Structure formats: C-alpha cells, structure tokens
Amino acid sequence: MKAVVYRGERDLAVENVPDARIENPLDAVVRITTTNICGSDLHMYEGRAGVEEGKVLGHENMGVVEEVGDGVQHVRVGDRVSVPFNIGCGTCRSCNEGWTSFCERTNPIEGMQGAAYGYANMGPYAGGQAEYLRVPYADFNLLQLPPGEEHENDFTMLSDIFPTGWHGVELSRFEPGDSVAVFGAGPVGLLAAHSARIRGAGEVFVVDQHADRLELARQIDTTPIDFSDGDPVQQILDARGGAPVDRGVEAVGWQAHDPSGQEHPELVLDNLVSVVKAHGGLGVVGVYVPQDPGAPDEQAADGRVGFDYGTFFTKGQHMGTGQAPVKRYNRQLRDLILAGVATPHFLVSHELSLEDAVEGYAQFDERREGWTKVLLRPDGGVAAA
Numbered sequence: 285m286k287a288v289v290y291r292g293e294r295d296l297a298v299e300n301v302p303d304a305r306i307e308n309p310l311d312a313v314v315r316i317t318t319t320n321i322c323g324s325d326l327h328m329y330e331g332r333a334g335v336e337e338g339k340v341l342g343h344e345n346m347g348v349v350e351e352v353g354d355g356v357q358h359v360r361v362g363d364r365v366s367v368p369f370n371i372g373c374g375t376c377r378s379c380n381e382g383w384t385s386f387c388e389r390t391n392p393i394e395g396m397q398g399a400a401y402g403y404a405n406m407g408p409y410a411g412g413q414a415e416y417l418r419v420p421y422a423d424f425n426l427l428q429l430p431p432g433e434e435h436e437n438d439f440t441m442l443s444d445i446f447p448t449g450w451h452g453v454e455l456s457r458f459e460p461g462d463s464v465a466v467f468g469a470g471p472v473g474l475l476a477a478h479s480a481r482i483r484g485a486g487e488v489f490v491v492d493q494h495a496d497r498l499e500l501a502r503q504i505d506t507t508p509i510d511f512s513d514g515d516p517v518q519q520i521l522d523a524r525g526g527a528p529v530d531r532g533v534e535a536v537g538w539q540a541h542d543p544s545g546q547e548h549p550e551l552v553l554d555n556l557v558s559v560v561k562a563h564g565g566l567g568v569v570g571v572y573v574p575q576d577p578g579a580p581d582e583q584a585a586d587g588r589v590g591f592d593y594g595t596f597f598t599k600g601q602h603m604g605t606g607q608a609p610v611k612r613y614n615r616q617l618r619d620l621i622l623a624g625v626a627t628p629h630f631l632v633s634h635e636l637s638l639e640d641a642v643e644g645y646a647q648f649d650e651r652r653e654g655w656t657k658v659l660l661r662p663d664g665g666v667a668a669a
C-alpha cells in the first residue's frame with residue numbers, strides 16, 4: 285500500500301510499504317477515506333520531535349472497516365468510523381477513568397503513558413496517511429459514524445483537533461457566560477474558539493498574526509487579535525475596559541514565537557497568566573516536550589520552560605495540560621455535528637491526494653496564506669492497488 289513516510293528533517297516520501305494487517309485478534313484494518321495533516325505532525329517534520337526514519341505518519345484518521353480480527357465483536361466490515369488518535373487498551377486504570385490519552389498498556393516505551401498512530405515516542409504504531417491503517421482494540425477505540433459520505437469534512441475533525449479544542453476549553457474549567465482568550469488560530473485554536481462559542485461563552489478572543497486565520501476567527505463570531513500589532517494582552521484588556529478574561533486556552537505550543545519569528549517557549553504561558561483573572565483557569569493543549577533538540581536555549585532543550593510561575597501562584601490560577609482523551613468527547617461532538625450545531629469543516633482549506641502530501645506538508649509548515657487545514661484522500665486521486 286502507499287503511505288507517507290518520514291525520511292528526515294523536512295524530507296517525506298510517498299512510498300510503497302507493507303500492507304496494514306490484523307496482528308492481534310482484537311485489531312481491525314480501516315481503509316482510509318480521509319486523513320489530515322496536523323500541527324503536531326510539523327514538530328516531527330521540522331526534526332523537533334525525534335521520530336525514527338521510516339515511520340508512516342498520520343494520526344487524524346477516518347474510513348471504512350475493511351477487515352476485523354477474530355476477537356472483534358461489535359465493529360463490522362463496512363462500518364464507517366472515526367479513529368481517535370489515542371490508542372487505548374480499554375482495560376487499564378487510565379482507560380477506565382476516561383483518560384485514554386494516558387493508557388498504561390499501549391505504549392511500550394519505559395515511563396511513557398499514552399500511545400498514538402504515526403507519532404514519535406507514542407509507540408510502534410504506523411500512521412494512517414496511507415491507504416490502510418491497523419487499529420488495535422477496535423471495539424474500544426473506533427467511533428461509529430452514519431454510513432455514506434455526508435459530513436466527511438466535519439467528521440474528519442473528530443479524530444483529534446475538535447476534541448482537542450474542546451478539551452482546552454474544558455481544562456480551563458469554563459462555564460457558560462465566561463470570557464475566553466484563545467492563543468493560536470491554527471486548527472486547534474480555531475476549534476477551541478468554536479467550542480467556547482457552542483458552549484455559551486460571553487466574549488471570545490483569538491490571538492495570532494496570520495491574517496487568513498484571524499479572518500476565520502472573525503467568521504466564527506469571535507474577536508481576532510493580531511499580536512504583530514502590539515502586546516496581545518494589552519489589546520484584550522483595552523477591548524474589555526481593563527477587565528481580564530475568565531479563561532485562557534493555549535493552542536500554540538513550545539515553539540511560540542514573537543512577531544519576528546524568534547522562539548520564546550514561555551511567551552504564551554506568560555501572556556495567559558497576565559490576561560486571565562485571579563482564580564481563573566488555563567487550558568494548555570499546545571504541546572510542550574521534555575526534550576527538544578532544536579530549542580532556543582539549554583533550559584528549553586531539557587523541557588524546562590521558565591514562565592511567570594510567581595504571578596500564576598499569586599493569582600491563584602489553575603492550569604490543566606496534556607494530550608486530549610478523544611473518547612471522552614467524540615460521541616457528543618459527532619452528535620453536535622449531526623444536529624447542525626458544530627461545523628468544524630469551516631477550517632478545511634485543501635483536499636489533496638496522498639501523492640500530494642509532500643507538497644501539502646511544505647505549504648502548511650510555512651503557514652502559507654490560505655493553508656489552514658489539509659486533508660488527504662488516499663482513496664481518491666491515488667488508485668488503490
């Protein structure tokens with residue numbers, strides 16, 4: 285089968301690899317209809333996440349079940365499914381408590397909890413930027429979708445970024461009526477803002493410097509803030525007559541930068557501590573890593589990010605962090621799509637064949653104007669063997 289393979293820093297290839305197959309009786313094989321490129325993939329693409337050469341990428345996957353193992357009881361061949369990016373075993377303590385993002389069994393790396401498809405340090409699992417994907421513990425992990433092709437571009441956001449955006453809002457301990465500042469207007473930030481709107485936020489601000497992304501923020505009825513026009517904290521305070529916001533969502537990650545592009549891993553955390561009220565909350569879903577080979581300084585290379593903890597403590601704020609447990613939210617978000625309440629397809633800017641993935645990565649990596657969210661269609665454009 286054809287797949288997107290990591291060859292080295294900013295070097296991908298679409299190659300033939302061994303077919304995905306049933307390796308365990310609880311597995312299913314899914315024929316991929318849509319698989320997305322994610323901001324998280326760029327950490328690997330840029331050589332900042334230590335992924336091994338030869339890895340098949342892709343953790344945002346959906347498709348149709350092609351084959352099931354002997355132990356699979358509920359999922360059937362022909363089912364249309366969304367594949368959460370987390371691989372949960374379904375039986376460990378974390379999975380039982382609803383935190384599949386910290387599954388205790390599926391990641392064999394010592395000291396690591398939580399596994400994912402096609403990702404550095406997240407276990408030996410191939411990704412779904414390919415014609416087919418092997419899904420472990422299929423009954424537990426797969427989310428059923430209505431058959432057919434309707435809502436494909438909405439449902440494809442259920443594997444990661446819609447639940448992740450929702451989780452960012454949840455981690456901030458959001459309540460209806462709250463005002464929210466979302467930092468980052470990439471796909472995750474925009475869907476956090478969309479989630480806050482759906483959940484009944486008062487005011488929602490979205491901070492970035494890319495005009496096209498800020499325009500999307502405006503289209504979903506939130507207030508865009510361009511940080512190249514000046515301190516974003518001051519801009520938000522000015523817009524609110526000096527009042528801080530109730531909640532903040534971090535959807536940027538450790539490669540946060542100033543308007544010139546210089547990286548400052550603490551920058552957005554500092555902004556959030558300033559702009560959120562005392563006893564308010566911060567939901568951090570942008571990724572921070574324990575080791576970064578390309579960090580701007582020695583501290584950050586070891587994952588030590590010196591943000592303004594003193595003010596954070598003094599203000600009595602709280603912070604929630606980490607990978608999103610997709611299964612906690614994906615059923616409800618699917619149903620909000622079916623009800624016409626959630627429309628996460630507004631992000632989609634490009635729908636490419638698998639063959640065009642290399643170009644898609646390059647453009648998305650440059651945050652080139654108009655490249656907001658790239659979908660790959662392994663079964664269209666590229667003839668299945």
Ligand SMILES: NC(=O)c1ccc[n+]([C@@H]2O[C@H](COP(=O)([O-])OP(=O)(O)OC[C@H]3O[C@@H](n4cnc5c(N)ncnc54)[C@H](O)[C@@H]3O)[C@@H](O)[C@H]2O)c1
Binds near residue numbers: 540
């Ligand atoms: N926790 C999870 O489960 C999870 C899941 C998916 C993605 N992520 C992470 O979420 C983050 C965002 O993902 P994405 O796909 O939207 O990525 P993205 O790279 O497309 O978006 C990040 C945005 O942040 C903006 N930005 C940079 N510096 C900024 C600053 N100082 N202030 C405000 N905005 C700034 C960039 O211009 C960019 O538009 C990444 O770190 C990604 O790895 C986490």
Ligand SMILES: [Zn+2]
Binds near residue numbers: 322323324369444
């Ligand atoms: Zn993702």
Ligand SMILES: [Zn+2]
Binds near residue numbers: 375376377378388
């Ligand atoms: Zn588990």
